[in-house]
Amino acid sequence: xxxxxxxxxxxxxxxxxxxxxxxxxxxxxxxxxxxxxxxxxxxxxxxxxxxxxxxxxxxxxxxxxxxxxxxxxxxxxxxxxxxxxxxxxxxxxxxxxxxxxxxxxxxxxxxxxxxxxxxxxxxxxxxxxxxxxxxxxxxxxxxxxxxxxxxxxxxxxxxxxxxxxxxxxxxxxxxxxxxxxxxxxxxxxxxxxxxxxxxxxxxxxxxxxxxxxxxxxxxxxxxxxxxxxxxxxxxxxxxxxxxxxxxxxxxxxxxxxx
Numbered sequence: 001x002x003x004x005x006x007x008x009x010x011x012x013x014x015x016x017x018x019x020x021x022x023x024x025x026x027x028x029x030x031x032x033x034x035x036x037x038x039x040x041x042x043x044x045x046x047x048x049x050x051x052x053x054x055x056x057x058x059x060x061x062x063x064x065x066x067x068x069x070x071x072x073x074x075x076x077x078x079x080x081x082x083x084x085x086x087x088x089x090x091x092x093x094x095x096x097x098x099x100x101x102x103x104x105x106x107x108x109x110x111x112x113x114x115x116x117x118x119x120x121x122x123x124x125x126x127x128x129x130x131x132x133x134x135x136x137x138x139x140x141x142x143x144x145x146x147x148x149x150x151x152x153x154x155x156x157x158x159x160x161x162x163x164x165x166x167x168x169x170x171x172x173x174x175x176x177x178x179x180x181x182x183x184x185x186x187x188x189x190x191x192x193x194x195x196x197x198x199x200x201x202x203x204x205x206x207x208x209x210x211x212x213x214x215x216x217x218x219x220x221x222x223x224x225x226x227x228x229x230x231x232x233x234x235x236x237x238x239x240x241x242x243x244x245x246x247x248x249x250x251x252x253x254x255x256x257x258x
Contacts, residue, residue: 002035002119003253004112005179006141011157012128014149015184015213017044019245020125022219022238023145025228026246028081032120032255035074038087039108039137040127046086049077050226053088060087063111064094064136070115079228083119095132104132105172109140120255130164138168143179147213148200150186150193155200179249184213211245214238 007020017040024036038045039060043053053059062068063085074083098104112122124137138144144165148154162178169176181204187193201208213219219238222229229238250256 002116002122003143004116004122004124004141005249006124006126006134006137006144007147008126008134008138008144008161009146009148009157010128010130010134010161011149011153015147015182016040016128017048017125018219018223019145019147019182019184019213019242020123021045021048021223022229022242023245023249024121024123025079025082025230026239026242027121027123027249028079029230029243030246030250031081032250033081033118035083035085035115035119035122036077037085037108037112037122037124037137039091039124039133041087041089041091041133042127043087043089043091044223045125046084046088048223048226049079049082049084049228051075051084051086053086056086056088059091060085060108060111061091061094064091064107064133065097066107066111070111074115077228079231082228091133098132105135105139108133108136112140130161135164135168135172138165138176139172141173142175143177145179145182147182147184148196150183150190150196150212152192152196154196178207179252180209181207182209182211182213182245185215186212187215209245209248211241211248213241213245216241 028034216238218233218236222232
């Protein structure tokens with residue numbers, strides 16, 4: 001049965017989609033069967049893996065609303081062992097359509113249940129908000145990774161996100177854990193970036209991943225080719241960083257030998 005991990009932070013531009021796509025690809029390269037679920041209406045994970053969201057007949061939206069089954073919408077990517085449950089802009093409407101539904105926070109969980117046994121990991125790319133679709137993702141997940149940009153306002157809004165996680169743990173999903181805080185867009189030439197890492201590690205201790213995701217041109221350009229960094233340039237700093245993160249997650253979960 002898959003371990004389900006959401007990549008969440010309501011702050012935009014911190015590397016959520018980059019992390020979701022490239023962590024998924026890295027785990028796949030390490031011979032884990034992975035499903036990436038795009039739960040951001042911007043559909044960047046979908047386009048970043050080479051699909052045109054506008055050309056999709058059905059998407060995550062249809063799964064959440066019970067109009068289609070996940071197994072019929074999942075597509076293979078050009079990364080072996082990595083599948084994608086794609087999305088498109090109409091996912092925005094799901095929050096409105098679910099607002100008065102009973103158990104509205106559990107619709108994604110029910111949609112993923114039939115395919116959980118097919119994967120080792122399910123990675124959910126969340127939108128930059130704490131809306132109903134993100135709550136659905138957290139309710140469906142075993143853990144959450146929180147990307148934090150190594151810049152001045154790194155911790156801005158983090159308290160609100162952690163409070164949301166606590167509410168989900170208390171009311172909806174007691175098994176939800178924090179997989180870790182991930183420092184992204186790191187530039188060790190900048191004193192401020194080094195200070196942010198020190199502050200975050202001093203405050204959150206072992207909750208912070210050892211792995212740092214450095215600023216990297218190849219990492220930034222990979223989505224324009226519709227590829228993960230592993231398929232775009234496996235020798236790049238970005239690829240090495242995300243492979244290290246995947247190894248760290250497997251180690252934390254005692255899955256290296258599996």
